[in-house]
Amino acid sequence: MARIGIIGSEGRMGLAIAEVLATGEHECAGGVDRGHDPADVAGHADALVDFSAPDALAENLASARRAGVPILIGTTGLADEHHAALDEAANGIPVLQTGNTSLGVTLLAHLVKEAAARLGPEWDIEVLEMHHRMKVDAPSGTALLLGEAAAEARGVDLAENTESGRDGHIGKRAEGAIGFAALRGGTVAGEHSVIFAGEQERITLAHSAENRSIFARGAVRGAAWLIGKPPGRYTMQDVLGL
Ligand SMILES: NC(=O)C1=CN([C@@H]2O[C@H](COP(=O)(O)OP(=O)(O)OC[C@H]3O[C@@H](n4cnc5c(N)ncnc54)[C@H](OP(=O)(O)O)[C@@H]3O)[C@@H](O)[C@H]2O)C=CC1
Numbered sequence: 001m002a003r004i005g006i007i008g009s010e011g012r013m014g015l016a017i018a019e020v021l022a023t024g025e026h027e028c029a030g031g032v033d034r035g036h037d038p039a040d041v042a043g044h045a046d047a048l049v050d051f052s053a054p055d056a057l058a059e060n061l062a063s064a065r066r067a068g069v070p071i072l073i074g075t076t077g078l079a080d081e082h083h084a085a086l087d088e089a090a091n092g093i094p095v096l097q098t099g100n101t102s103l104g105v106t107l108l109a110h111l112v113k114e115a116a117a118r119l120g121p122e123w124d125i126e127v128l129e130m131h132h133r134m135k136v137d138a139p140s141g142t143a144l145l146l147g148e149a150a151a152e153a154r155g156v157d158l159a160e161n162t163e164s165g166r167d168g169h170i171g172k173r174a175e176g177a178i179g180f181a182a183l184r185g186g187t188v189a190g191e192h193s194v195i196f197a198g199e200q201e202r203i204t205l206a207h208s209a210e211n212r213s214i215f216a217r218g219a220v221r222g223a224a225w226l227i228g229k230p231p232g233r234y235t236m237q238d239v240l241g242l
Pocket residue numbers: 007008009010011012013014032033034035036051052053055056073074075076077098099100101102141215
């Protein structure tokens with residue numbers, strides 16, 4: 001049994017994780033939210049999960065590192081500087097960052113990579129996502145993760161090949177672009193489609209989250225898996241053996 005500390009504990013994901021911990025094999029080591037010191041929970045935990053906000057990342061990583069506990073980062077909307085901080089923290093503790101902790105999306109990323117590798121560059125790739133009205137970042141972390149999988153398979157840099165936020169007289173689609181479109185509304189937990197559009201045919205690979213329990217279960221499983229691992233960066237593929 002592992003003691004899992006929750007950063008962002010009063011948020012939608014924090015509450016979903018607490019529910020999983022209340023009924024599962026691991027226990028909750030406590031939680032913190034904005035205005036509280038993450039060191040308070042890091043000192044009592046075997047592993048931390050962070051579903052808060054990008055501006056909290058540096059302090060959360062520092063607390064995990066001081067306490068010598070692994071940390072799973074589920075927070076999305078991360079910029080290059082956040083990824084540099086994750087790399088630095090991973091010199092001292094095990095760190096797993098992912099835009100989606102679910103089994104289904106982890107497998108979907110695998111399938112997207114496979115499809116993108118097999119289909120030639122003449123197949124256009126578009127990533128479409130829909131989330132609840134409260135979501136603050138776009139494209140979603142999952143959309144970016146799926147885009148990365150496609151870019152990696154094509155051997156290109158995602159940032160240099162992204163097309164998003166199309167509006168107005170913007171000209172034709174750039175050759176080799178990976179497009180992103182984000183919809184927001186209602187209470188949608190998470191819908192993602194990756195469309196491969198070729199000549200007179202399309203392939204769509206998709207995932208629907210029916211509620212947040214899939215993310216919460218994956219987060220707990222990932223955090224528990226990190227305990228005892230050597231310092232470094234890990235992925236959900238590592239956790240699930242995909
Ligand atoms: N990787 C994955 O599988 C998933 C990732 N996510 C991501 O997780 C994040 C949280 O999502 P969600 O739970 O829906 O969002 P919420 O806004 O419901 O929850 C975020 C929580 O974090 C708290 N928080 C904000 N800033 C800080 C801080 N500096 N230190 C500690 N706590 C802080 C908030 O407190 P307050 O309200 O007081 O600001 C709030 O309680 C998002 O980035 C989302 O995209 C979501 C689902 C799955």
